[in-house]
Amino acid sequence: MPERCGCCTTAAATVAHVGLGAAAVRRRKVSRLGDARGRQLQRMRDGLVVALLQATLLTLTLLATQYEPHAxxxxxxxxxxxxxxxxxxxxxxxxxxxxxxxxxxxxxxxxVGFLMTFLKKYGYSAVGFNFLVSALSLQWAILARGFFEMDNGRINVGITSMLGADFATVAVIISLGAVIGKTTPLQLIVMSLIEIALFATNEWFGMNVLKAVDAGGSMYVHVFGAYFGLAVSLALRRKDNPDFSNEAAEYHSDLFAMIGTLFLWVFWPSFNAALVTGDNQYRAVINTYFSLSACCVTAFAVSSLVANDNKFNMVHIQNSTLAGGVAVGTAADMMLYPYGAVAVGIAAGTLSVIGYTYIQPALHRVLKLHDTCGVHNLHGMPGVLAGLVGALMAALASEKEYGESLFLQFPARAPMNNTSALTDVNEVLKFLEPGDNRSALRQAGFQLVALLVTFVVAVIGGLLTGN
Amino acid sequence: MPERCGCCTTAAATVAHVGLGAAAVRRRKVSRLGDARGRQLQRMRDGLVVALLQATLLTLTLLATQYEPHAxxxxxxxxxxxxxxxxxxxxxxxxxxxxxxxxxxxxxxxxVGFLMTFLKKYGYSAVGFNFLVSALSLQWAILARGFFEMDNGRINVGITSMLGADFATVAVIISLGAVIGKTTPLQLIVMSLIEIALFATNEWFGMNVLKAVDAGGSMYVHVFGAYFGLAVSLALRRKDNPDFSNEAAEYHSDLFAMIGTLFLWVFWPSFNAALVTGDNQYRAVINTYFSLSACCVTAFAVSSLVANDNKFNMVHIQNSTLAGGVAVGTAADMMLYPYGAVAVGIAAGTLSVIGYTYIQPALHRVLKLHDTCGVHNLHGMPGVLAGLVGALMAALASEKEYGESLFLQFPARAPMNNTSALTDVNEVLKFLEPGDNRSALRQAGFQLVALLVTFVVAVIGGLLTGN
Amino acid sequence: MPERCGCCTTAAATVAHVGLGAAAVRRRKVSRLGDARGRQLQRMRDGLVVALLQATLLTLTLLATQYEPHAxxxxxxxxxxxxxxxxxxxxxxxxxxxxxxxxxxxxxxxxVGFLMTFLKKYGYSAVGFNFLVSALSLQWAILARGFFEMDNGRINVGITSMLGADFATVAVIISLGAVIGKTTPLQLIVMSLIEIALFATNEWFGMNVLKAVDAGGSMYVHVFGAYFGLAVSLALRRKDNPDFSNEAAEYHSDLFAMIGTLFLWVFWPSFNAALVTGDNQYRAVINTYFSLSACCVTAFAVSSLVANDNKFNMVHIQNSTLAGGVAVGTAADMMLYPYGAVAVGIAAGTLSVIGYTYIQPALHRVLKLHDTCGVHNLHGMPGVLAGLVGALMAALASEKEYGESLFLQFPARAPMNNTSALTDVNEVLKFLEPGDNRSALRQAGFQLVALLVTFVVAVIGGLLTGN
Structure with missing residues (x-):
């Protein structure tokens, strides 16, 4: 959060005095039109574009969706x-x-809406705009993700596709956090549409081709969203020397931001556990609970150690306390044990505070990269950590430790079709799908490949989108 | 929301400078009593009345309730x-x-509590008073609704009656939104008690006599609550020319109001689905999710198109984004399909924004009707739309589309008692209650009658209550 | 809440102008060090201590925990x-x-975090500090409570131990409410660690030795937390004459506090029902719902009756409305019937308002006891009331009223091992554990003993901790 790193006061975007609701950077155009009438016309044009998008979504929903059988x-x-x-x-x-x-x-x-209210001038706009982008992304994500899993030429709509759409929307909002204040609302909406399409492709590729698991979406959601947004921000960087005074938080907006932080912190176990079932879901809840608790305590401690005044650093409390939820995401449903989760939480809290304190200013100095909400510290680096922990746990996973449910945890490790091994397992599990008979190390390798692919797709996609 | 329609600054009630907590219009009496001592006495009298009400509720609960068998x-x-x-x-x-x-x-x-904090001077009072009225209404609604379904002379208390009481309380709070600022707290409490009794009667008549279904209570709750409140407001209108400056929202109270909006938006699928079960419940969740998403996007778009400045219109964002939840309520558990839900959401969002922008000022000009929170635009018209959509879906509902569960969806369409048709159906459904063997069109007709009856009962009840 | 009782402006602690985040009373030391550098060093020392605590928790979690079988x-x-x-x-x-x-x-x-924001200068710090202490307490409570129920030398970690840890954390936060503003953060953290250990011991003694039941933890959590905190506050009392102006609430922080109040009020049925199952859980929800509703109405009424101005008393609305949840806790899952719950709610609301208005100032006059958030009125006295109601209900519980489930409700009342009575019961209940064949009155006696023991342990523990 730039108001605390001095370097950022010489950073990239022009955000001052222009309501996000109307348009952020639009001011330059407005000066040409010269008056309020021009702004109003632009706003009406924005409204028309959004209306057309909604009409398109209606048409696609009509043509392509159906209720899933249970509904x-x-x-x-x-x-x-x-x-x-x-x-x-x-x-x-x-x-x-x-x-x-x-x-x-x-x-x-x-x-997320309230977490973003820390931006003094954007509090209300951030909540409102987050609301619009999320409602748009949900509908588009149902379709974009569904295109990869058609059933008789139709997309099955149900609670898992709604959950998947919420996950995709999270990726969009994370990216928003990196670029907010630097673009017009319309640019952000276009960015969202492109990102969702790319997200769905990358997620499908990782899950169904690479068969890399990621219960809490730390790779497919957090790494993707963060680096996509940062790449967009990088592509948008400018040479001018703007005034960042609007990013300063004030007392009340910090209390509002805490509403966001606390709800994210409390419900994060649900995020990591929502898409898995049975004992996997149970472990995802337990591991996330421990990782978040340890991360919260660690963020306070490290924040005190790197502090240069005698107050709580609000950025660390509002953001770094959550890094444990991201960092435990990929391995959340694995046999990480409570102590493993605590260790991950400690690492994540430390990494995130150090990110805000040292890495973000350095990135800005070297790359002129401006990261409005510091998503690199909360989603980017902790997401990469999650991918590495996931690969490590995959490398350590044995049939001795997981029993037959190893093949539910890592479907690609299941025996291949028409083998006696599959028949044996199915005496217990009944309906196990055949897999690729992967070894533990091979699965770990594919986990790393998925992390790398996600990173590369996000960065390239973001750079192209930003230009 | 009057501060945005110029006409309203010449509207009806005297709300300035008097805490709602003590009494809104009471100022006139106070000037007679002449001092703070008078206000304190009145407040003690209010406290005594509330205490007596609670004692009465205790007695009725003692005499009339029992745990339902599962508890x-x-x-x-x-x-x-x-x-x-x-x-x-x-x-x-x-x-x-x-x-x-x-x-x-x-x-x-x-x-609802926080949504009402947008009123600058009433923020805290609105939350507090909403709290008191709701806690009172819950207890009274358990009894009032229960009187219609006694079991051995006792009211069965359980989770469904608690849900029913919450629904009745919502109707009261909606009415409150139309009259807040125009009455004394005691008048509002009396209004609540009368409204709950009338609500329970109308709901029972619609559900058990007319056999019109309404999963999300859009007719029995929203239409009833809105038009009851508007009728009370109409009856209370005055000739004088009050100052509405207190209705203006300010920055922070708008952020508080957004807390309310977002929780309503996020949890609305539960509202529409809470009282149905199985695949009906599932559809209610899906349909509401789609309708709300489309409505949110549409409200932003239409709001931009009718705007006359370059900022987000906060009233539209805080209220119109929710109209999709109301408008899909009656048909929420029917085979509306995702595209149908999106279409309903688009219609509701458009209707609600147009209501705030054009219809509310017109109603005020013509009828001198003042609607503090604009409940006509969020609950009234979208509720009527919901009733119409429900009737349309009922007219289209065929056994081909619903299978045997048609008779669970519309109990009155089930075959009559002692018919071979009933025997046939019960080979699949086992314990289906006999119905009236209604045709689709006939069911649709009864849905419309229920909508009309609800409207008439609410308006007449409200006018009588307001006088 | 002292700013409303004049006497308190002559009370005990020095809280003015020192951020809780850095250190409350630390000012005296700071004046010795003489500069900001000193404060920064102290803050780094605090950070180091917290980091070491987290490292210790990691080690203990590694050595002592395992997943419970379901996970x-x-x-x-x-x-x-x-x-x-x-x-x-x-x-x-x-x-x-x-x-x-x-x-x-x-x-x-x-x-709880937001409820504490009513303290004008502490709003943000209170939320932040509550966050830190809670995350630390959760981890420590899993271990401390687990030491009493080892399975093969390991603590089983799962959803019930996580719930138990949340309950223990509530006790700590209640105590915090009595002492906040009078100590350094480090002192509060040390207090938390001691309190959790004592809490776990007292809870184990009450539940497993005395076999006194307490579904909602009103004795083991609320009475314990309140009197422990009050005893610490008593031990810390000083002779000087501090300025309490910082305790004043202002408009917005009161709205923030209402967020806390409303979430506590809405979710309290879950608190009282979370650890029981079946029809006991169902009754706990119903009884808490009724008790809270009645308590809310009563608190408004009594508050008006004892008022000396014409506004809502915010302390009563924010706190006393919740006392019904505490007071019904111990008997929440018993056959209290809705009317019994309403009666308990009325008593609790009355008691709590009277506590804030008359008893808290009196305690301060007589004992020089300062109770920052008034925990005695919300948790202390209503908790004692809950214990008494629980004992009364235990005395009234008969096999006629509860059927065989009497022995699930009060395990100590089950027939002893190797008796024909046990065999008879197990024809219905199958796996009932043998009990002590207690009579109703004997069980009631043990309930009272548990209440007394909890009170004494809390007071002595608090006095020792405070010194």
Whole structure:
């Protein structure tokens, strides 16, 4: 957060005195038009573009979607009793996933929205704009992610696709945090649309081609979102010397930001656990709980050690306390054990505070990279850490430690089709899909490849989008 | 929201400089009493009335309520194993409904409370008073709604009656939004008590006599609450020319209001889905999610198109973004499909913004109707739209599309008692109650009648209450 | 809340002008060091201590914890189908407890954090410090509580131990409310560590030796936390005459405090119900809902009756409205009936308002006891009331009213081992553990003993800790 690193006062973007709601950088154009009438016309043009986008989304939703079977009244399994082949009402998909879905939904709309209010002049605009971009991204992400998993030419809509759309939206909001204040709202909306498409492709490639797992989306969501946003910011950097006084937080906006932080912190276990099931889900909750607790304590401690005054550093408290949730994401459902989660949390808290204190100013000096909300410290580096921890845990995962559920944890490690090994396993697990019979090290390698691919796709995609 | 429609600055009520907590319009009386001692006496009288109300509620609760069987330790099915006829611990009523109940509870107390803080002078009072009225209404609604479904002369208390009480309380709070600032607290409390009784009667009549369904309560809650409140406001209108400067919002109270908006937006799927089960519940979640997303985007777009300056219109963002949740309420659990939900959301967002911009000022000019929070634009018109969409969907509902679950969706369409059709259906559904063998069009007609009855009861009830 | 009782302006601690974040009372030392450099060194020392604590927690977690069986992939029951002896996926521990766990988590971090922002100068610091202390206490409480229930020399970590840790953390935060502003942060952290250890011992003694039940932790959490904190505050009292102007609330911080109040109020049913199951859980939700509603209404009424001006008393609205949740805690899952819960709520609301208005100033006059947040009125006295109500309900509990589930409600009342009575009961309940065959009155006696022991341990522990 630049107001604390002196170097940033000579940074890139012109943000002063222009409401984000109307347009950030638009001021230059406005001076040509010369009056309020011009701004109003631009705002109407923005409104028209958004209206057209919504109309397009309506058309695509009409042409391409259907209810998934559990939500489709015409599917007779919803009427029949279980003994007649109907769905078991004690184990419905909506019942199982809904509470965690709602927690994630609160994180996206309340958590991130309020965390961004720390920007003094943007408080209200940040919440409002986050709201618009998120509602747009949700609808587009349902479609973009669905294109990769069509069922009879239609996208199945249900709680898991809604959760997936919320995850994609998080990536967009993270990127927003890197560029907010440097672009017009319309540019941000276009950026979101491109990012979602790229996100869906990269996620599909990582999950289905590379078969690299990532329960909490630390690679596919956090690394992708952070480096995409940073690359856009890099592409947008300018030579001029703007005034960053508007980034200063004030007392009340910091209290508002804490609303965001606390909801993110409290509900993060749901984020890491929402898309897995059974004991994997349980471990994801436990590991995230421990990692976040240790990260919070560590962020306070390290923040005190690197401090140069006698107050809480609000940036560290509002952001670095959350890094443990990111850093434990990929391995959240693995056998990390509570102590492993605590260790990851300590590393993440330390890394994030050091990032805000030393790395962000250095990046700005060297690359002229301006990172409005410091997403590199909360999502970028902790996300990379998560990918590395995930690869390490994959390398250590043995059938002895995981039992038969090793093949549920890492589907690619399951025996290949038509082998006696698969038959043996299926005496216990019944419906296991055949896999690639990967070794632990091979799985770890693919995890690293997925991390690298995500990083590269994000950076290149972001640079192209920013130009 | 009057500070944005110039006409309203010449509107009805005297709200300035008098704390809602003590009394809004009471100032006139106070000038007679002439001093602070008078105000204190009045406040003590208010306290006494509230205390007596609570004592009455205690007595009625003592005389009339009992735990429903699932919560009653003396019911042996709670001790026995399922094989011995006990309740299945994997499918308990509390487990199934509790997460959505809590979401609704957050909407009532946090969502609505904070949404009302946009009134500059009333921020704290609005939250506090909403708190008091809600806690009072909950207890009274349990009794008032329960009187219609006695079991051995006693009201069964449980999670569904608690949810029903929360719904009734929402109707009261909506009405409050139309009249806040024009009455004394005591008048509002009396209004709440009358409204709950009328609400329970109308809901019972619509659901059990007309057999019109309304999963999200858009007719029974939103239409009822909005037009009841507007009718009270109409009855209270005065000729004098008050100062509405206190309705202006300021920066921080708008951020507080956004807390309310976002929690309402995020949890609205729970509101529309809380009282239905199985695939109906699942559809209610999906449809509401899509409708709200489309409505949010549309509200931003239309707001820009009708804007006359270059800033976000906060009223539209805080309110119109939610209209999609209201408008999809009645048909939320029907086979509306995602595209249908998106279409409803687009219509609702447009309608609501146009309501704030053009219809509310017109209503004020023509009828001298003052609507403090603009409930007509968020609850009134979108609620009517919901009723119409529900009737349309009912007219289109066929056994082909819904399978046997058509009769669960519209109980009145089930075959009549002692018919072979009922026997046939019960080979699949087992315990289906006999219905009226209604056709699709007939069901649609009854949906429209329920909408009309609700509107008429609300308006007449409100006019009588206001006088 | 002292700014409203004149007497308190002559009270004990020096809190003015020193940020809690840096150090509250540290000013005296600082004047010796004479400059900002000294404060910075102290802050670094604090950071080092916190870092060492976190390192110690990592070591203990490594040495002493393991996943509980439901979260342990190496436990084959997680892979196997139920028919092969695996866990039933329709009834997983994480699914059952997680939504309520999250509600409790929100209460601890968002609810209490924001409730404390009413302190004008401490708003941000209170939220931040609450965050740090809670994250530290969680980890330590998992270990401290676990030491009493080792499994093969290891502590089983899972959702119930996480819930237990959240409960222990609540006790610490309550104590914090009594002493905040009178100590250095480091002193508060040391206090927390001691308190958690004592808490775990007292809870284990009460639950396993005395076998006194307390579903909502009103005795083990609220009474313990309140009187421990008050005893520390008493031990810290000083003769000087400080300025309490910093305790004054202002408009916006009161709105922030209301965020805390409302989340606590809404989620309190989860707090009282989270650790029990089946119909007990259901009753805990219902009883808490009724008690809180009645308490809220009563607090408004009594507050008006004892008022000496014409405004809402914010302290009563922010705190006393919650006393019903505390007071119903011990008996929450018993057959209290809705009317009993309403009666308890009325008593608690009255008691709490009277506490703030008359008892707190009196305690300050007589004992020089300063209670920053008035925890005696919200947690202390209502907690004692809860213990008494629990004992009364235990005395009234008969097999006629509870059926066989009496022995699940009060395990000590179950028949002794190797008796025919136990065999008879187990024809219904199957796996009932043998008990002590206590009578109703005997169980009530043990409930009272547990209350007394908790009070005495808290007071003595607090006095020793404060010195």
């Amino acid at each position: 489709d009244a015409s599917d007779s399994r919803n009427s029949y009793l279980p003994v007649m082949g109907g769905f078991d009402q004690r184990n419905l998909r909506i019942t199982k996933h809904y509470p965690m879905f709602q927690d994630v939904h609160v994180m996206v709309f309340v958590g | 009653d330790a003396s019911d042996s099915r709670n001790s026995y194993l399922p094989v011995m006829g006990g309740f299945d611990q994997r499918n308990l009523r509390i487990t199934k409904h509790y997460p959505m109940f809590q979401d609704v509870h957050v909407m009532v107390f946090v969502g | 342990d992939a190496s436990d084959s029951r997680n892979s196997y189908l139920p028919v092969m002896g695996g866990f039933d996926q329709r009834n997983l521990r994480i699914t059952k407890h997680y939504p309520m766990f999250q509600d409790v988590h929100v209460m601890v971090f968002v609810g």
